[in-house]
Amino acid sequence: MTEFNKLMIGTGDREIQLYELSTLEPYCQINALDTVPLTLDYSYTGADTCYAEQQLSEIREACYEGKTKKVQLSWTPQLRASRDQTVFTIYKGVKTFDLCQKHSLLVTGGMDRLVRMWNPHFSGKPTSILKGHSAPIVYLRIASEDGQIFSVSRDNTVKIWDIEDQYCLFTADPGASGIHGDMSACSYSSAMKSFYIAADCLAVLSLKIRPRLHSRRTVSHDETLMCCGYSEEFRQVVSCTEGSVKVWDFDTGRQVFEFGGTSDLSATTCLNFDPKGRRLITGGRDGCLKIWNFNNGQCLKTLKKEGESHEVCDCIFLQVHRNLTHPRTFIMSRGRSLRGKMIWQNR
Structure with a gap:
């Protein structure tokens, strides 16, 4: 939650916990949810107001000025017309994807351990395939501000890819990064230049981005x-x-x-x-x-x-x-x- 400088985590104890993004100190928590939150998101509507959305049920938990309010949602998703759909056929399916409007880029990952880059308007063939993971890919994130792609595989290996040059900038080994246990969630903060991974404990990878070499390159x-x-x-x-x-x-x-x-x-x-x-x-x-x-x-x-x-x-x-x-x-x-x-x- 960049506007609030907070990190929001859903737990198996039916809680939503908020931490300070810079220090990871506990800030507050929302208890006694009816179900276990599987996915969290928020919408910024002004100071001291945020919304947490649960995919598991149609209940929206709102935290406003320290008070908890439950709102039962009733809506029916509308299906798009067939002519308004673009189908991407991918071998062994997709476990994760991300879409970036700024770069007009769709990335997908799955069991075949490949990161595919697509033009979202054309589903024929991927524009590029990034290879390097040795386990199925379970998380992808496009950092449009930095021109990078973050990918995480099931063995907790994190890779950072350059969108323009389409090569691996950095690989974080799970042992050296302190990532232990099965990964349950990931998030990247462009403001903090940090990558957060939730497993047995919360691991934070603080990125020190070096200046691009070609910015000082001399044509000889x-x-x-x-x-x-x-x-x-x-x-x-x-x-x-x-x-x-x-x-x-x-x-x-x-x-x-x-x-x-x-x-x-x-x-x-x-x-x-x-x-x-x-x-x-x-x-x-x-x-x-x-x-x-x-x-x-x-x-x-x-x-x-x-x-x-x-x-x-x-x-x-x-x-x-x-x-x-x-x-x-x-x-x-x-x-x-x-x-x-x-x-x-x-x-």
């Missing part, structure tokens, strides 16, 4: 990223695209410089560092290998075999120690063609 290249590498010597990251080679500071994320000194830079497909970390070798789609001075980004040498050239898909520096004083350095490259490798001596 205009083209598709082909390959990247890391220099332990300088603590820098090298990224290569169709037409550029850029160097970034690992700690700050800022661009240090961009390689230049050549007008024929084609799409870079692979890269590697020499054993000392001061030379960078890149392979290109044109079949050429380029050796760069990693300190200033200047192209020192271009290696290309005679005849037909194929795209270079891998390259590496090799040191051959024929004697301890003068090791020889070679460059080995592998082309897209399966005919063989090229080995160059680095002088």
